[in-house]
Amino acid sequence: MEATSRFTLANRSIGEWISSLPTLVILLITIFLASGEIIHSQLLKIGENSWQEYFLLRSNPSEPTCQRDRDIDADVARAIAEREAAAANDPLAGLLGTDIDADAVRRSVIRSQEVCQERWDRYEHVASRITPSVEAFRAVETTVAMAVTELGAYKRLLLCLLLLICAATTTVMRHHIALRPMRTVRDHYVSTLAQLGANSILAVSAIVYREREIMSMADGIQVGHFYLHQFWIAGFTLLAAINIWQLVRPPKNMESGGGWGKALLTIPLYSFMALNAGLRFIMDEYYHGISVYLGMIMELSTLFLNLALYIWIGMMLKQTRLAQLVFNVFRPWHMSPELLCFVVLAVTALPTAYTGASGIFVIAAGAVIYAELMRAGARPQMALATTAMSGSMGVVLRPCLVVVIIAALNNAVTTTELFNSGIKVFFFTLFLFFIYSQFARKEPARIAPFGQALPASLKLLKPIIPYVIVLMAVVLFFRFVLDRRLDEFSAPIILPVVLLAILVYEYVLTPRARREAHAEEDLAEGIDRPRNLEQAVRRATNETTGHIGALLILMAMSACVGGIIERSGMMENVPDAFPSIWIAMAMLVATLVFIGMIMDPLGAVILVNATLAQIAFANGIAPLHFWIVTLVAFELGYLTPPVALNHLLTRQVVGDDEVENAKVSHGSFWVRYEKYLLPMAVMFTALILIAFMPLLFDGLHDWLFQKIDVSAQIIPLD
Template identity: 50%
Template sequence: MYESVSRSRTLSDWLSSLPIALVLLLVIVLESSSMLHSRLLAIGGELWPEYHELRIPDQAPACQPDLNIDHELIELLANQQPDVDDELSLFDEEPVDPAVLRASLERSQEECQRRHAEYVSHQSQVTDGLQYYAAFEEGIAAIGDLGLNASRYILMTLLLVAAASATLLRDHIALRGIRTVRDLQVSSLAQMAGNALLLASSLAYRSMQEASGIVPDFQQYWIQWGWIIGFTVLTLISLLQYLRRPSGLVPGGTMGHALLCIPLYSWMALISGVFFILIGHLPAMTIYLGKMLDLSGLFINVGLYVWIGMLLKQTRMASLVFDLFRPWRLPPEMLAFLAIMVSALPTAYTGASGIYVISVGAVIYQELRRAGAQRRLALATTAMSGSMGVILNPCLLIVIIAALNKEVTTRELYGWGLWLFLLSASLFLVVSMVSRRASLSVSPVANAWPETVNTLKKLVPYALVIAVMVLWYRWGLNTALDEFSAPVILPAVMLAVVILDQWLRRRESSEREGNIIKDTELAVRHATGEASVHIGALLMLMALSICLGGVFDRGDVVSMLPEDLSSVWLTMALLVVILVLIGMIMDPYGAVILVTITLTGFAFNNGIDPLHFWMVTLIAFELSYFSPPVALNHLLTRQVVGDDEVDRGAVSGSFWQRYERFALPLLVMAVTLLLTAFVPLLFYA
């Protein structure tokens, strides 16, 4: 199941892996520094009770603690004498009470003496050790602040560098892989046109700002030039790929198949670019890319999660988890159900189906095939494994919904999400078991249990390393593993797991397969190179889906909807269709933002409960991931499994057998969506 790679370090290896590795490691260092800074403040407070005051160099108070109150009182009273020249004043000043003035001076002197005493006390506690500690703590704080200020640069660099890798390797997300010369020509021309439109938008945006007289600040200036340089490079890469003819491509090809090879992001760029040109606002594409940078932390996490999955792919941990079930000789359908259940939690942590399919989809597919599952069932399960858990705690997508919509809470969404997950998983089990072709017999417990125990023993070292790393963050940095800290903690955990895995392989070298990666550095380099391609493909799709959302926004599509349908059932039916269509052409993050802006008011005004609306939205998005013509999860499955393997799954037979990999997810999620959308209306419509 592991790919064989050369142990030599070529220039292409360095170009595809080193820049992305540096960017991702920089993110981890910057985010970890914020955790470390919080912990250092807590430790400083334990070592020096007044550390929060002592850490900042103090200056002596400017007031006089030994002030002569009698003398000061005489001067103040003299200054309070009425001005004899001010005879035209409409109001006479009230006489000053010396007793009140003396009391005020005494209180001021007491406060001054207290401040001086505090200053002397602080100075007596400031030691060389405290100063060194405070300097170190402030240095860590500065690193954390750098991370906050540089997040937009980091995302732009991650997006453009990874996109260049995906373009060079012809690995962007498309409906069909490149196989013929015409496929390459059409795909390269479309990418060149899409990238050129993005470049033109960046130049138009810069010209618009110069014409308006607005002087961009330092960050805006370099972000503008970053887009210009990045899209220029992507355009040139596409041009070179059009001019060059790599070996291995079949001569000829049809235009119909070639159009399917155009990456989805290129279609989105062409549609968005043409629309904004027609309305005379070409800079809008760059403006909407800026909205992506406003959520830089969220999209940087996408890259981190993909890297986590690629690191996991280099270990035997996923294979060992499936080895727990192998001795029981479960029917493939039952094993597919368990794969979906096991995948739910990591999907919830990643928060978007595409990330999980890209990360570990190949592992799931290979393990199901090893267990005897038909290709079509393995492909369907792989596609579904990445979306079933997006409605579970602690999915970040639900956090975004709750943040943008005060009508619902994360607790409500997570609570109902659990029930809907159990519903969809149960439907998957029922449908797959009804269409099964194998018996339901399993191995006797006496035969299967000993092998399961042996596999559990092999998993113990991995579990211990994971536990140690998570507890170190919890106790060492006072940071628990949750949806916010997972993107930073899990890469460190997986690096430790990779090191452990390679150490165990060296101990078992006599049993080692010939194609298993042995060297830790090679494993990390290979995982990072593979991650860079997937990061580029996914982030470009997300970026252009936001631009495509801008087309709906500027086109004022929501105004086409009637204000009052006078039927909650008709409203829900219309919403279901619209939500599925939106999910088919946009990534979930951009889709949630678009739905919040355009559809929530229409739904609520027509009697749809807010909690019900958002649960329907999430399930509709899940269904759209499997729906033609895009079927994003199937495209991602094809990308990680390979075109040849997917084509071998297209066998003859009944309609269900020929199209099971499409029909099974569609049937399960369509039934789930219909039940979610219309059954609750029976209780409150």
């Protein structure tokens, strides 16, 4: 944080103590909760395999209250006497009979004594088996069970705290996502005042919502998670207070002057959304509308916490040498820039899928991708285009989080079906990029001779082998020790452990001499890399905090915009039935691209599932076809101005000055705006062909969108 960076405590800034450290704790708790149940299940299996009937040993048995050394004759005589006394006092005893079966009484006493003895035998048997080793093991097992149960009930609070802490950090750092960065004093005041207005609306909405819920409880209506209101109110008030402080103390490095038009573009996107949503809700006298939709996001707390984990994964990947080593493998081939861009998109598709969403991978590896492409001689505009697209190609591949959300929200499609269709779409889109890039090339395509490049490339694969070993070791540990495969459900749990293990390998297990050699290489190439494990994790977490704040609050406000669209009745004006399936698809494609231009993927999927999906199905569009079209349309939206989120994130990691220097003021329209036009051309062509060609050819439709018999497969849900 700016204001606290000069003060340190235990070699850490105050900002790290109050933002990065809590963020790290929340992320680690999230990993524990996500894997806690399976860990507890494995502990129970270990306990049962180690000690028979372990479930009886999990707690100290209670000593039986009955007396096992009893005088049978005395007990029988006492029981008969009690019955005789009861019969004497019963006026109906004469009618019912007063004979007492002494043998029956004796059998009852004997049986009671046998049951008592069995209880004592069982107690002594169990108590004798509770050894110190059992006590130590069950202390661990029961602690895990209690922690999972107790903490699992507070996932909403974890997400609330994560969003507010990171949003406050992002606000202090002035790291929110906007169409252009702040450069002038006027930019600062316009952007900060807009944020102050947005955060004030959010705080007022939270206060009103709390008052409404208090009224509901007074009327006897049950309200869940009421305690969260205090956190929302305090958090949004803190954000507003930070804005006031920034207005009072503007940064000293701002340029003087500035135009009003450019200043408006520095307003963060979340502020635009919050102001528009807040004002619309106020006009509808629905003053707490924003808070209501924030509460709906809390229902999906697990998904948003997983998204935060994916961001952390990306930032840890950024601290490793892995991306650089992978690029080194391609250097001996001396490929032409266009061909190298094609290879980069093919290689980065899988890590894009494993980092959850397109924007996260751009943040994680965008700077490395851009630098390597520029080193290979790529045009700046094409390097920026490829960097922005590097986060778009893999969203249809396993185990992308957006696809998992689609399958979780409706039963019409499964993740297996979506990923099977997605891999075909991926290769088709990659082929389209190759075609467009070759038509746009400025020099002949080239590649080094196979016999010369292959040996050198294989030699450069050697440094990557340890990383593969570390990856496989962690994956196999989860598979055989915790019984958890690496798939779309477990990726948010396993991948952070993989990256932590890689950091341990690089900064602890690698010999010191080699680490120093790597440091010298990085210094020669202008790469600033941490010196030890603690610095690497700390830097990754610091960057994660800022990015989480920027992305999560944007997604939260995007959900509120979806609420406005839903409440406005805009979707209700769309007819349920169209004259033909072609017109229906055209309308859906245009609407989906527009939604992708203004909303984040998670909020957009939720909105589309509740509105457009039903229209598509009613007009004969197959669910699998519709959702694949949705994914491609969203990616086109993220690459299309005026917002072009992937380009905004590219600018954040590459640098404003670098992007400004990459601008071309002469040449054709394509040359001047290639960074936008190339991705748009590729994704638009893919979208049109994927949307309409399967409607024309049934065979293509059946091949591209093949349904799978769900009853014949077992989908892991844990």
